[in-house]
Amino acid sequence: MNAITTELKRPSTATLEHTISSERPDSAMECRFTAARGPTECCVHMHASADHLAQLRRLVCATLCEAGVGPDERDGAVLALSELVSNAIRACGTNVPLLVAVNVKDSVEITVHDPEPVFAVPERRAALDDPDAESGRGLALLDVIAPGWEMHPDPGGGKHITCRILGI
Numbered sequence: 001m002n003a004i005t006t007e008l009k010r011p012s013t014a015t016l017e018h019t020i021s022s023e024r025p026d027s028a029m030e031c032r033f034t035a036a037r038g039p040t041e042c043c044v045h046m047h048a049s050a051d052h053l054a055q056l057r058r059l060v061c062a063t064l065c066e067a068g069v070g071p072d073e074r075d076g077a078v079l080a081l082s083e084l085v086s087n088a089i090r091a092c093g094t095n096v097p098l099l100v101a102v103n104v105k106d107s108v109e110i111t112v113h114d115p116e117p118v119f120a121v122p123e124r125r126a127a128l129d130d131p132d133a134e135s136g137r138g139l140a141l142l143d144v145i146a147p148g149w150e151m152h153p154d155p156g157g158g159k160h161i162t163c164r165i166l167g168i
């Protein structure tokens with residue numbers, strides 16, 4: 001069994017730095033999860049991984065609860081966030097840096113920046129009601145949860161995808 005060590009540092013009351021180090025010989029890279037959170041927003045710098053996605057979901061859910069976002073909108077926002085970050089992991093691979101920002105005003109706005117410069121909307125492969133599909137429904141779900149989501153190239157490299165969950 002692989003041992004994972006976790007170190008938690010609190011540089012300030014608004015910032016949480018979480019470092020995950022793997023003791024596996026094939027993983028010399030140290031993965032970081034750094035978050036700044038306020039009552040209606042959070043910003044996370046993370047390395048793409050399933051573990052960091054799980055941490056991100058918990059942090060965003062707590063932020064949305066504190067901001068007074070209702071359970072249906074909160075569930076939709078976490079689902080949209082999961083889809084955007086999962087797509088970034090699929091496009092870029094694991095351990096690449098991602099920047100995720102969530103803001104609550106009159107909607108929940110989610111932005112994910114990844115370093116992949118390709119600016120192409122992936123082909124939708126499966127219908128939402130396809131009982132046999134194991135993948136390929138994410139963008140169709142995003143269209144339902146956050147119609148009008150946008151993908152833009154970033155002048156500094158990579159791209160960012162933004163979606164808004166209305167009705168909060």
